[in-house]
Amino acid sequence: MSNARNKPKRRKQGVAVQTLADEVLVYDLERHRAHCLNQAAAVVWRHCDGKTSVSQMARILQRELDAPADRELVRYAIDRLARAHLLEGPPASARYTRRDFMGRLKKLGLAASVMLPVVSSIVAPAPAHALSCVQEGQCGAAGNCTPCYVGALNQCAAKRCCNGKCKPTPAAQNECGC
């Protein structure tokens, strides 16, 4: 087995990482894609340092999640991470399907929801949250140039508070010049 497959290395260049209590968010800056790694996938990814073997990772996973884990589980996680382009080197050819693995976990009597490594894509939620967007009525308090919306939240990317009103960003229509 090649070293890249047995001792994989996570990508450090071209990614932005946000660590949360139970998950890790990874933004692939080169592909414009955001991923959410659940706890099991995050533990594996964190230990993909090019030095830790799959067997060692299985032991680490078992210890950190306090549940049985084996090499197949780690390989499944690595497969998912590689498919998401979060590991160095070319993605491995597909070996596992989620359905196959769920069946295997059931046979082993493991808590699938906890132990199944999941790497999911994140779809951007309402930009209102992203940019601290306010409703037009709050523009006075929020101040000029704060992202705002009148009806739908998706206006936040294109509108800014301007003297108490929520106006389109282009300067031709916006005396605040945001």
Next chain:
Amino acid sequence: MQAYSGGPERVRVLTGRERELLLTAARLFLGNARDDEALSGLSGLDWPSLSDMAAKEGMSGVLALQLERLARTYRLNLPLEPLSLALRGTFVANGALFAELLGLRAVLQEKGIRAILLKGGALATTAYGGQIGLRPLSDLDLLMQEADLPVVREALLERGFRTASRSGTLLTKGSVMFDLHHDLINASRIRRRTSAFHFDGEALWKEAVLLDPGDRSLLVLSPAHQFLHLAVHAQKHSFSRLIWFLDLALVSRQLDWEELLLQAQTTGTLRPVAYAAMGMARLLRVQIPAGVWVTLPSLSRLEARFMDAVVGRTAKEPSGELLVAFSIPSWIGKLGYLLEFTFPRRKVLSDVFPTGSASWFYLRRVGQILALALIYLRDALRWENPVEVPKPDSASRPAVGI
């Protein structure tokens, strides 16, 4: 929780509980509070109001991070979904910004252009340790030499951006926005701002540090310059977002205060530093060395009143901009600044208000300032402290002059 219906949207009046939890989350992030302070503040909260307030203060990510940690550590069942969504939203939106920056960096390297990443963009990658979901950004501000600006603008246009301002320095691509600067304090709109604040461009570039050791194209300001710039920017917006105090507090950890005060004297930014230090100490319990208070200027009664409003989170947007006048030495200079602020030059107006009437703008500006004066007068006549906040101990509290 008090609330009232004031129109089609429910307008919330926030009590101190939500505000106090938000402050505690910021202090926890800085290591200036204990978990039990946050835990004791979790009961009786209006969670939707808390989420709204966190978004308005730019604090959704930091609050979500702290509450998710507390929920996990103490096995609490908290309604964190809106905050968690907000954090993820910030992460994705900022990821899109930094992805475009990555593309622009390649162009900067190829053309041998250097740019300084300013404010939130620099902070998200440095002070917040690259945890880009914590620091909301509306755009990325880049400082460059004036001669390089057209080249960078052209490169962005080639990458699918379009200009979003008459001056051509604001460029957007979907929700991604770049703001290009060649002047740190944006004196092109109000020239007399340079009578107050005067950053030495040569020193800024000389002391700036590389963002990544392997890439000479992108830099960030030195900690002292960064702190001064952040303080001036936050003052301009009346410190209306709590995240700006958190930014300042994080940058202040890298500061040599003696050097900062020297730079503040040179750049005319002692007063913004005084406002920033006072806010950090009172809101976030940041320990400011006692010697710093001695060097910082005494605040006038009006400035002290402004700081009370800032700490109570009720400061109105133009107040800070008006207070820039206090940083201008001469009375004629102060008057000139206030006049230029109130009645911007027609060229500036035609840049930012191309379709509107200048007379109407001037009338409205006078109205805004009168309204602000009335608000402060009303508050002064029936003054009550809007929120209990921790205050620095009396020994380290700055003197308030009259």
